[in-house]
Amino acid sequence: MNDDFSVLFLDDDGYMLNAYQRMLRGSSFQCVFEQSCLQAQNYLCCYPVSLLLVDYLMPKQSGLDFCRHKTGWKQPTDCYLLSAMHEPERFKQAEQQGIIKGVLSKPITKTELLLFLDKYQHKLSNQALLE
Amino acid sequence: MSDAFKDSIQQMETLDLNVLQSFYGDLTDAEMKDVLQRFYHEAKLYHQRLMIAIEMQNVLEVIQVSHSLKSMAAISGAEQYSTLCMWIERMMRADELDELMELSLYLSPFWQELEQSIQAQLGPEVPI
Numbered sequence: 001m002n003d004d005f006s007v008l009f010l011d012d013d014g015y016m017l018n019a020y021q022r023m024l025r026g027s028s029f030q031c032v033f034e035q036s037c038l039q040a041q042n043y044l045c046c047y048p049v050s051l052l053l054v055d056y057l058m059p060k061q062s063g064l065d066f067c068r069h070k071t072g073w074k075q076p077t078d079c080y081l082l083s084a085m086h087e088p089e090r091f092k093q094a095e096q097q098g099i100i101k102g103v104l105s106k107p108i109t110k111t112e113l114l115l116f117l118d119k120y121q122h123k124l125s126n127q128a129l130l131e
Numbered sequence: 132m133s134d135a136f137k138d139s140i141q142q143m144e145t146l147d148l149n150v151l152q153s154f155y156g157d158l159t160d161a162e163m164k165d166v167l168q169r170f171y172h173e174a175k176l177y178h179q180r181l182m183i184a185i186e187m188q189n190v191l192e193v194i195q196v197s198h199s200l201k202s203m204a205a206i207s208g209a210e211q212y213s214t215l216c217m218w219i220e221r222m223m224r225a226d227e228l229d230e231l232m233e234l235s236l237y238l239s240p241f242w243q244e245l246e247q248s249i250q251a252q253l254g255p256e257v258p259i
Contacts, residue, residue: 013199013202013203014173015169015170015173015174015199015203016202016203016206018169019154019155019166019206022155022158022162022166023154023155023156057195057198059195084198084201084202106202107154107202107205107206109153109154110153110154110155110156111153111156
């Protein structure tokens with residue numbers, strides 16, 4: 001298993017961030033939670049992050065726009081949007097352009113979140129073994 | 132709004148703790164009360180902001196606040212209030228002001244029902 005697997009959650013909504021924290025409490029995943037794009041950007045520039053889960057609709061900058069500007073990040077980080085919006089064309093285009101890897105429906109349950117992170121960790125571990 | 136919509140939203144659960152548990156996983160009774168209290172205090176501020184934004188017809192604020200409230204309420208098991216916020220957001224995005232104003236009439240009564248349901252779960256020893 002990839003011991004370096006780490007996840008950054010970015011959501012301007014403190015209540016949702018707290019919910020993710022509660023869902024992941026007691027799990028083995030290394031998670032960081034940021035409420036502003038600036039803080040998240042600073043973190044990504046200083047520390048390696050395997051996976052970024054970012055809210056799509058934020059007041060100052062959308063999650064998609066945040067993922068467009070990966071300059072200075074410590075390592076290539078896979079980005080997923082957390083979205084309650086149904087904008088399949090826009091998301092598909094962003095995936096095709098390599099801006100994001102995919103979209104998770106918001107709100108997400110604890111079971112869905114743990115399953116997703118578990119699968120993703122395995123996927124990255126397998127990729128590392130092949131390289 | 133159509134009568135079918137009015138009937139369906141009236142019949143939705145005000146507060147369903149099974150939904151809350153399904154989102155958070157296994158919460159203890161104390162943890163559940165903690166989540167409900169936090170939801171109440173955060174959502175109350177958003178609710179007030181939404182009421183003002185609708186009155187002022189502040190389009191961006193209505194969209195952002197109803198969007199946040201929709202998810203917050205959904206994850207906390209407040210299905211009826213969450214659905215109302217979803218429709219308010221949808222109508223504001225579509226610039227359907229008449230529909231929006233009609234929906235906004237439900238905001239206060241639904242919030243009061245939710246408030247009472249949360250208080251009932253917390254018990255009299257934890258006044259909100």
